[in-house]
Amino acid sequence: MTPSSSIAAPGATPAPEEHHDHHPSYLVDGTTIKSWLLTVDHKRIGLMFLFWVLLFFLVGGIFALLIRVELLTPGPTIMDAMTYNRTFTLHGLVMIFLFMIPAIPAVFGNFLLPLMLGAKDVAFPRLNLLSLYIYLGGAFIALWGMLNGGLDTGWTFYTPYSAHTTTTVAPVLFGAFIIGFSSIVTGINFIVTCHTMRAPGITWFKMPLFVWAIYATSCIQVLATPVIGLLLCLVTVENLFGFGMFDPARGGDPVLFQHLFWFYSHPAVYIMVLPAFGVMSEVVATYSRKNIFGYRAVAYSSLGIAFVGFFAWGHHMFVSGQSTFTGGLFGVLTMLVGVFTAIKVFNWVGTVYKGAVDFRTPFAYFCGFLFFTVFGGMTGIALGTVSLDVAWHDTYFVVAHFHFIMVGATIMAFLAALHYWFPKMFGRTYHEGWGLVSAALIILGFNATFIPQFLLGNNGMPRRYYEYPERFQALNVASTAGASLLAFGFIIIAMYLTYALVYGKASGKNPWRSKGYEWVSESPPPTHNFVGPQPVFPEEPHFYVDPKKAEVPDAV
Amino acid sequence: MSELLNNILFLPEAASTFAERIDFLHHFVVGTTMVMSAAVGLAALFFFFRYRRRLPAQATEYVVPTLKTEFLFVSVPLVFFLAWFGIGFRDFTWVTTPPKDAMDVYVMGKQWMWKFAYPEGPNGVNVLHVPANRPVRLLITSRDVLHSFYVPAFRIKMDALPGRYTQIWFEATKPGTYQVLCTEYCGLSHSKMLAEVVVLPEEEYEDWIQEQRRGRLQDRQDALADNSLVPPVARMVEQGQVLAGTQGCLKCHSVDGSQHIGPTFLGMYDREEKLDNGQTIRVDEAYITQSMMDPGAHLVAGYQNVMPTYQGKLQGPETAAIVEYIKSLRTPNVREGASEGPAYDAIQ
Numbered sequence: 001m002t003p004s005s006s007i008a009a010p011g012a013t014p015a016p017e018e019h020h021d022h023h024p025s026y027l028v029d030g031t032t033i034k035s036w037l038l039t040v041d042h043k044r045i046g047l048m049f050l051f052w053v054l055l056f057f058l059v060g061g062i063f064a065l066l067i068r069v070e071l072l073t074p075g076p077t078i079m080d081a082m083t084y085n086r087t088f089t090l091h092g093l094v095m096i097f098l099f100m101i102p103a104i105p106a107v108f109g110n111f112l113l114p115l116m117l118g119a120k121d122v123a124f125p126r127l128n129l130l131s132l133y134i135y136l137g138g139a140f141i142a143l144w145g146m147l148n149g150g151l152d153t154g155w156t157f158y159t160p161y162s163a164h165t166t167t168t169v170a171p172v173l174f175g176a177f178i179i180g181f182s183s184i185v186t187g188i189n190f191i192v193t194c195h196t197m198r199a200p201g202i203t204w205f206k207m208p209l210f211v212w213a214i215y216a217t218s219c220i221q222v223l224a225t226p227v228i229g230l231l232l233c234l235v236t237v238e239n240l241f242g243f244g245m246f247d248p249a250r251g252g253d254p255v256l257f258q259h260l261f262w263f264y265s266h267p268a269v270y271i272m273v274l275p276a277f278g279v280m281s282e283v284v285a286t287y288s289r290k291n292i293f294g295y296r297a298v299a300y301s302s303l304g305i306a307f308v309g310f311f312a313w314g315h316h317m318f319v320s321g322q323s324t325f326t327g328g329l330f331g332v333l334t335m336l337v338g339v340f341t342a343i344k345v346f347n348w349v350g351t352v353y354k355g356a357v358d359f360r361t362p363f364a365y366f367c368g369f370l371f372f373t374v375f376g377g378m379t380g381i382a383l384g385t386v387s388l389d390v391a392w393h394d395t396y397f398v399v400a401h402f403h404f405i406m407v408g409a410t411i412m413a414f415l416a417a418l419h420y421w422f423p424k425m426f427g428r429t430y431h432e433g434w435g436l437v438s439a440a441l442i443i444l445g446f447n448a449t450f451i452p453q454f455l456l457g458n459n460g461m462p463r464r465y466y467e468y469p470e471r472f473q474a475l476n477v478a479s480t481a482g483a484s485l486l487a488f489g490f491i492i493i494a495m496y497l498t499y500a501l502v503y504g505k506a507s508g509k510n511p512w513r514s515k516g517y518e519w520v521s522e523s524p525p526p527t528h529n530f531v532g533p534q535p536v537f538p539e540e541p542h543f544y545v546d547p548k549k550a551e552v553p554d555a556v
Numbered sequence: 557m558s559e560l561l562n563n564i565l566f567l568p569e570a571a572s573t574f575a576e577r578i579d580f581l582h583h584f585v586v587g588t589t590m591v592m593s594a595a596v597g598l599a600a601l602f603f604f605f606r607y608r609r610r611l612p613a614q615a616t617e618y619v620v621p622t623l624k625t626e627f628l629f630v631s632v633p634l635v636f637f638l639a640w641f642g643i644g645f646r647d648f649t650w651v652t653t654p655p656k657d658a659m660d661v662y663v664m665g666k667q668w669m670w671k672f673a674y675p676e677g678p679n680g681v682n683v684l685h686v687p688a689n690r691p692v693r694l695l696i697t698s699r700d701v702l703h704s705f706y707v708p709a710f711r712i713k714m715d716a717l718p719g720r721y722t723q724i725w726f727e728a729t730k731p732g733t734y735q736v737l738c739t740e741y742c743g744l745s746h747s748k749m750l751a752e753v754v755v756l757p758e759e760e761y762e763d764w765i766q767e768q769r770r771g772r773l774q775d776r777q778d779a780l781a782d783n784s785l786v787p788p789v790a791r792m793v794e795q796g797q798v799l800a801g802t803q804g805c806l807k808c809h810s811v812d813g814s815q816h817i818g819p820t821f822l823g824m825y826d827r828e829e830k831l832d833n834g835q836t837i838r839v840d841e842a843y844i845t846q847s848m849m850d851p852g853a854h855l856v857a858g859y860q861n862v863m864p865t866y867q868g869k870l871q872g873p874e875t876a877a878i879v880e881y882i883k884s885l886r887t888p889n890v891r892e893g894a895s896e897g898p899a900y901d902a903i904q
């Protein structure tokens with residue numbers, strides 16, 4: 001795509017050209033190490049998060065491949081049982097706490113929220129920097145613990161096992177506890193930013209949908225994270241000093257642990273997936289040049305998911321011995337989450353209707369995303385159908401389901417975001433051909449990895465199995481083959497994006513001719529985002545109506 | 557049709573009444589999911605081609621949904637979801653509510669095995685025998701950490717919690733052997749915590765249980781006969797072993813089964829001995845004691861009456877010790893220990 005200056009920014013007051021030289025982009029405004037490490041610029045903080053999040057994704061990914069290779073044959077393949085148990089724990093923990101939860105909010109949320117709101121920065125820039133260091137501090141404590149002594153409880157830390165295992169639980173829990181603060185701090189910062197920093201003209205119902213999604217996510221983070229913090233403290237105390245909160249041998253209740261754990265961890269899956277929904281709303285609008293079909297429905301459904309997400313935790317516990325009635329209640333509430341997601345899906349497809357579709361890399365990820373969300377979401381509904389969950393609970397069906405919806409949707413959105421906003425962040429473009437090829441590989445690889453796991457679950461293979469009965473082997477081999485395809489796709493992406501970072505063509509300000517608000521500023525933006533007077537935003541985001549046709553057709 | 561679907565979906569054999577219900581709903585839900593995914597996917601695909609961009613600066617119409625459209629978006633999925641839920645919840649209530657006439661079995665998970673016990677009946681490890689076509693209620697608990705009792709062929713699963721009982725029931729429809737797996741991560745050998753359910757036809761099950769009962773009654777008698785005096789049994793056995801040596805018993809009786817001047821002690825206790833007068837006698841404490849004091853009273857067929865009497869040479873406790881020693885040379889009995897329901901023990 002050649003850069004074009006012919007298209008005007010959406011209703012914003014463009015910066016006068018002559019000022020340009022005096023306002024270097026945020027990337028080159030200060031080049032010392034210190035100017036990066038101590039920066040309070042939300043864009044630089046976002047970029048540093050990107051670096052660490054990608055690094056942890058690599059770590060988690062390597063462990064995923066080790067798991068898959070081990071499962072290639074029914075018996076021991078490359079490691080012993082203890083090592084395997086530590087490997088899947090490490091994989092789960094790193095992927096969830098160090099990659100998925102911060103990935104989109106901390107990287108793209110940080111980078112884009114102020115730009116999309118016409119603000120110079122987030123509400124509390126120093127707190128923002130602090131949240132990066134809290135995250136890193138927690139991450140290194142947890143990783144240190146995992147490598148020194150290791151942890152074999154799985155990322156769910158279920159008691160009483162976690163209170164009795166001889167592996168080192170305490171540092172890992174403590175690390176996760178610290179990371180929680182990073183999450184809370186970021187959440188508060190975003191909420192306040194949305195409330196106080198919106199440029200003139202941006203009313204609540206003119207906020208970009210990505211902002212809506214981040215806002216809803218932040219609410220969950222602020223409300224739910226303290227619960228897991230408390231829980232992690234209690235388990236640590238139990239493990240170190242033998243308190244009897246959760247261990248029946250000491251008068252405690254193991255099911256209480258599960259309630260507290262899922263009260264956080266169920267909403268946490270929406271912390272991971274809502275930002276992904278937000279990214280996709282932006283991507284589909286830009287590449288089909290359409291206003292979002294049912295903007296309000298999409299915005300409200302984010303809040304709806306955030307809200308009912310708090311009341312569905314018990315669907316992880318249908319066979320934990322809770323009462324039949326409770327099971328039913330949590331089952332119905334789960335269905336509501338499904339309905340809110342369905343609203344979004346229909347509205348995304350509706351957005352393409354009568355659009356002008358440009359099929360580019362991020363749009364390819366949108367297609368993959370649509371499939372993973374519909375299929376992953378519907379299998380979630382199937383799991384919420386209580387009687388079916390009796391058979392599927394804790395089998396590979398569940399593993400496949402959550403990889404589809406959480407991991408699949410989030411990875412699609414993360415990659416779409418990376419490609420879509422790459423020119424915004426670095427002012428350069430990547431090779432479109434390689435982008436499409438690797439997107440195809442990733443989507444294919446992902447399906448090949450996890451569709452066999454649905455079938456494994458049907459066939460009865462429990463999760464967290466180091467060895468398995470012979471009859472499960474064929475499907476496991478298929479899944480491992482898919483995983484290598486997936487890994488191959490990621491390697492290609494890493495290569496051409498690194499290349500583009502250094503040698504990529506200059507992208508110009510708005511290579512996609514998007515009318516998203518963030519494209520109003522320069523690409524890459526200067527340190528304080530906008531040059532000259534604060535921009536105003538008279539139109540709603542993604543308003544692509546032809547000015548020559550003059551009038552906006554009214555709502556049907 | 558449903559057989560075919562089960563194969564496509566890799567479902568294991570359906571061998572319980574609950575499995576049949578589950579599979580029906582499974583087909584309904586998965587079928588709808590596939591149709592829906594395909595519909596959304598095809599609609600999207602159609603739109604991508606129908607509305608592809610023709611000019612770089614092409615503008616679009618402003619389209620928003622009508623209230624009716626949004627209403628459809630909400631209500632169609634809601635109706636389906638609630639319908640599934642309704643059927644699913646009915647079946648769930650059914651499987652969590654055992655019928656009154658169900659037969660009880662206690663199940664205890666323990667790192668890394670499953671123990672089964674029948675009230676007033678036998679117990680066993682890693683093999684559960686049940687009759688076909690009769691409701692069986694499982695009362696499940698754990699001795700250490702969480703486990704989960706899962707029989708894929710029955711489509712049932714229930715967590716085993718330490719300090720609590722949970723319950724689930726099933727009615728097996730086909731005799732056969734089905735795998736039991738543990739689905740709650742429980743440490744090092746979680747994936748080796750396997751067991752099996754053996755479903756027997758009703759009559760065979762009755763035979764099996766009778767046989768187990770006999771063994772158990774015998775154990776009861778042993779326990780009663782063992783009127784343990786002061787020294788604990790293990791010490792008595794040791795004592796008896798020493799005495800058997802010093803008193804010269806072992807000069808004529810072997811303990812490894814080999815033939816000698818007298819019958820071997822190995823497996824003697826509880827054996828049916830053929831006597832030279834044509835009768836048979838069961839070897840029990842009384843018979844052993846009598847043979848020591850009055851060896852010629854009941855002569856075993858094929859042996860000569862050469863054994864001296866020990867009358868007056870052995871004290872009461874010494875005699876008892878030798879009897880215990882001989883008892884300890886039984887061939888191992890599979891059914892040991894009392895068979896009450898499992899009790900929760902604290903783990904250390």
Ligand code: HEM
Pocket residue numbers: 061064065067068088089091092093095096099100154155156399403407411449463464465483486487
């Ligand atoms: C190449 C891609 C991946 C592969 C092949 C893969 C493979 C697996 C496998 C086989 C398990 C099951 C372990 C078990 O139950 O024994 C697993 C668990 C899990 N994976 Fe992945 N995974 C991949 C990517 C991801 C990503 C990207 C995330 C998150 C962002 C993730 C999050 C998890 C979590 C949370 C678990 C549960 C861990 C547990 O059971 O304790 N995975 N993964």
Ligand SMILES: [Cu+2]
Pocket residue numbers: 702703704738739740741742746749
């Ligand atoms: Cu277990």
